[in-house]
Amino acid sequence: EVQLVQSGAEVREPGESLKISCKVSGYHFDGYWIGWARQVPGRGLEWMGIIFPAGSDARYSPSFQGQVTISADISITTAYLQWSSLKASDTAMYYCARFSSATFAAPQFDPWGQGTLVTVSS
Amino acid sequence: QSALTQPASVSGSPGQSITISCTGTSSDVGTYALVSWYQQHPGKAPKLIIYEGSKRPSGVPNRFSGSESGNTASLTISGLQAEDEADYYCCSYAGSSTWVFGGGTKLTVL
Numbered sequence: 001e002v003q004l005v006q007s008g009a010e011v012r013e014p015g016e017s018l019k020i021s022c023k024v025s026g027y028h029f030d031g032y033w034i035g036w037a038r039q040v041p042g043r044g045l046e047w048m049g050i051i052f053p054a055g056s057d058a059r060y061s062p063s064f065q066g067q068v069t070i071s072a073d074i075s076i077t078t079a080y081l082q083w084s085s086l087k088a089s090d091t092a093m094y095y096c097a098r099f100s101s102a103t104f105a106a107p108q109f110d111p112w113g114q115g116t117l118v119t120v121s122s
Numbered sequence: 123q124s125a126l127t128q129p130a131s132v133s134g135s136p137g138q139s140i141t142i143s144c145t146g147t148s149s150d151v152g153t154y155a156l157v158s159w160y161q162q163h164p165g166k167a168p169k170l171i172i173y174e175g176s177k178r179p180s181g182v183p184n185r186f187s188g189s190e191s192g193n194t195a196s197l198t199i200s201g202l203q204a205e206d207e208a209d210y211y212c213c214s215y216a217g218s219s220t221w222v223f224g225g226g227t228k229l230t231v232l
Contacts, residue, residue: 044226059219106156110170
């Protein structure tokens, strides 16, 4: 069974750093892209970026370029999303998802992790 | 890169059919017409229900169907059931290794 299990909820103060994780099992981790999406409470999904673990090729939405870093560790089949300096506006649920399509033009984000709630407050 | 446009809400009675539209531009839906759709129940992660515009993953009821025309994709749910009450999102490729989601539609089953 393909599973993406994300790390637990985090509470941080503005200016702090944070790295959340997405542990993958049930398929060849280095054979599929992994994407990240943000969902502000009560709002819609926003695509943030994607990474191909083999080679750590990461691509970012223009809205999130320079704001976050996406990485992966093949040895422990885990993808990461990190911030160097959090803002209150980063408060949201963050989801990882496997990109299951053979072509970028036909997006299939499936399955999804359970989500990690990040709260940034002083 | 703007979100695809979806109606904020739609509603229908059990057994009826509803359609949710997803309107983009020639930079996304109009060019890369292989939209996917996701269902999200409150407090849950999104779930893929339609891919490549009209295909259903294994386990998704055939009450769910998708179509595309020009810059607009549509999700139709026929024979509405109470469990279909959820938020629905479309997603399209936007070129240059980027994707865009719709703003989301809240479906209420009356």
